[in-house]
Amino acid sequence: MIEEFDNEVNQIFQLMKVIQKQNAKLRKARDIILPRLMNGQIAV
DSSP: OHHHHHHHHHHHHHHHHHHHHHHHHHHHHHHHHHHHHHHTSSOO
16 A cells, blocks of 8 residues: 555656656746747747
């Protein structure tokens, strides 16, 4: 029972790591794109 719980928790933590990496990439993209949008360098 403890082993099953450990497996489930480990899967959740792995997913959390993946999501954190994706969030970091999205923040970086936002920081690059947003100023360009505000300056009119990129048309929407």
